[in-house]
Amino acid sequence: MLNQTPLWKYIMVLMVVAVCTLYASPNLYGEDYAVQISAAKDSTVDLNLVDRVNAQLEKAGIETKAVALENEQILIRLNDDSSQRLAREALESALGRDYIVAMNLAPDTPEWLDNLGGTPMKLGLDLRGGVHFLMEVDMQSVMTKSLKDMEGDFKTSLREERIRYRRVSIVNDVVQIQFRDQETLEKAEFFLKNRNADITIVEQGELTLVASMSETKLAEIRDYAVKQNITIMRNRVNQLGVAEPLIQRQGADRIVVQLPGIQDTARAKEILNATATLEFRMVDLDHDVRDAVNGRVPPGSELINDQQGVPQLLKQDIMLEGSHIIDANSGVDEYGMPKVSISLDSAGGSKMSLGTKGNIGKPMATVFIEYQATNEKNADGKIIFVPEREVVSVATIRAQLGSRFEITGLDSPKEARDLALLLRAGALIAPITIVEERTVGPSLGQENIDLGMQAIIWGFVLVLAFMLVYYKAFGVVANVALTANLVMIVGVMSMIPGATLTLPGMAGIVLTVGMAVDANVLIFERIREELRDSRSPQQAIHHGYDSAFSTILDANITTFIAALILFAVGTGPIKGFSITLMIGxxxxxxxxxxxxxxxxNGVWGGKRLEKLWI
Structure with missing residues (x-):
């Protein structure tokens, strides 16, 4: 008998529709006004802080819907935006700079649904509102740091090869190496040229080599600086709890950051501008730290305080920078003491191996450097940043280190976790400056949502009415499929972590509704043709679906390929449109x-039919 569907197919269809409906349902619950508290440097978010927060909110007379500790952050749900602002002000005043207090919007998804991984669709900046930053990387700092790296690398490699030099210094954006005799100069020139193919080394002046980076090397350094900053910026944005931030490159030295749903732009700017880096340096054991504290700092060394404010005398030569760190994880060693395991890239492994070879048994310090913006500007009109340094760890080198090593001697597991997080976050290559800021208000976002929803609803209703009138009973089937299609699009968009609904994405949904009904029109018209050719109703249904399938498949494959190309080469709104189009x-x-x-098949299949209402 024609048009029989096996039981397993019914079960499969029901399960697919049911799962998509389940994961689309969080979008019905809306969002709560919320205040989020996360730890700043040297702070801890725990149950004691939850009690402090509750006491402060009660003192200020602010009603809350819930206060919960989630993922080492406190999320406070409030009834309205005025309570949200009052709570933010009260908590900022009480907690000071030890904690980051940011306003946000939190999904009001039921706990049982949240436990199943159900979350609402992520809305783009044009729908949800938020803040848009255009940031510029300070390329002068990038070049200065690269020259310092080259200076330190020359010193280390020449000492390793036992080539004696008088002085290595940076002069006018080049590195000068001075020698005592011509023979040593020629030996050094041969060695350095073979070791540094992308650096131009020429003899200039009396017993002096001058090293400068090639244009290719300079372009590579600038490109890497922007890419590294983008990677680290994503880690910084996580502190704000943004569901789906957009962070991408624009031009040679600029980065676009869009934070949907963020209402506290001042806090966002504070976190994004907190430029930081890491350095590994040797502790200076040859001089007395007390003399340095009294003002007699030896040449080639520097005094830097640790987290407890105790001065540490460190050598100025940088053994390794945080940009070479690939991964860092906290754990315990064989004695049950806290440790941090670090993985470096190949270049970092080579530098660490050379730097530690002759320093076994000596202490090495990890220095955290944070760049703070001043009110002053340079000749180019850009903000001047001042570095603030702090020693976060001092560990003894037990053996020659390579691409993988461990830091021990930490005071607590928390210190190990914090240090691993800091190392894993990496180091911004250079300070960044916000050159443009735009805030999209929630009223504009809601207006866009309302207009987009009206377009979807009106298009959907008109298509339903047309199908019902024109195809009668089969039109009802098409309308059920169209409704299921819309629910499935929302469900899939909610399930995919990287999918964000934008205003162009709404246009993509409207387009897919039209495409879905177009497929049904092709099938139903083909069934009508088969009936006109005097085929039985069962044969007409069977041949109608089989004949139309290849046409529908070809049309959808070509459209999918076009959407895939748009996703690959497009940015921002174009990506939003292409994602919804492909899912649709x-x-x-x-x-x-x-x-x-x-x-x-369930309604008409396997029956003796005299006529089809189509």
Whole structure:
């Protein structure tokens, strides 16, 4: 008998639709006004802080819906935006700079649904509101740091090869190396040229080599600086709890940061501007730290305080920078003491191996450097940043280190976790400056949502009415499939972590509704043709679906390829449109072909029919 659907297919269709409906349902619950508290440097978020927060809110007379400790952050849900602002002000005043207090919007998803991984769709900046920053990387700092790296690398490698030099110094954006005799100069020139293919080394002046970076090397350094800053910026944005931030490159030295849902732009700017880096240096054991504290700092050394404010005398030569760190994880050693395991890239492994070879048994310090913006500007009109240094760890080198090593001697597991997080976050290559800031208010976002929803609803209603009038009973089947298609698009968008709904994305949904009904029109018209050719109703249904399938498949594949190209080469709104279009193509194929045929077979299949209402 024609048009029979096996039981397993019914079960599969029901499960797919049910799962998509389940994960689309969080979008019905809306969002709460919220205040989020996360730890700043040297602070801890725990249950004691929750008690402090509750006491402060009660003192200020602010009603809350819930206060919860989640993922080492405190999330306070409030009834309205005025309570949100009052809570932020009260908590900022009480907690000071030890904690980051930021306003946000939190999904009001039921706990049981949240435990299943159900979350609402992520809305883009044009729908949800938020803040847009255009940031510029300070390339002068990038070049200065690269020259210092080259200076330190020359000193280390020449000492390793036992080539004696008088002085290595930076002069006018080049590195000068001075020698005592011509023979040593020629030996050093041969060695350095073979070791540094991308650096130009020439003899200039009396017994002096001058090293400068090639244009290719300079371009590579600038490109790497922007890419590294983008990577680290994503880690910084996590402190704000933004569901789906957009962080991407614009031009040679600029970065675009969009934070949907963020209302506290001042706090966002504070976190994004907190430029930081890491350095590994040797502790100076040859001089007395007390003399340095009294003002007699030896040449080549520097006094830097640790987290407890105790001065540490360190050598100025940088053994390794945090940009070479690939991964860092906290744990315990064989004695049950806290440790941090670090993995470096190949260049960092080579530097660490050379730097530690002759320093076994000596202490090495990890220095955290944070750049703070001043009110002054340089000749180019850009903000001047001042570094603030702090020693976060001092550990003894037990053996020659390479690409993988461990830091021990830490006071507590928390210190190990904090240091691992700091190392894993990496180091911003250079300070960044916000050159443009735009705030999209929630009223504009809501207006865009309302207009987009009106377009979807009106388009959906008109299509439903047309199908019902024109195709009668089969039109009802098509309308069920269209409704399921819309639910499935929302469900899939909610399940995919990287999918964000934007205003162009709404246009993509409207387009896929039209494409889904177009597939049903092709099938139903083909069934009508088969009936006009005097085929039986069962044969007409069977041949109608089979004949239309190849046409529908070809049309959707070509559209999917076009959407995939848009996703690959496009940015921002174009990506939003292409994502919803690709998801819509897949769901419309499922609903227009598999779902409708399952329903049609269930209602009309396997029966003796004299006539079809189509």
């Amino acid at each position: 193509i897949v769901t419309s194929m499922f609903t227009a072909i598999i779902l409708t045929r399952t329903i049609v």
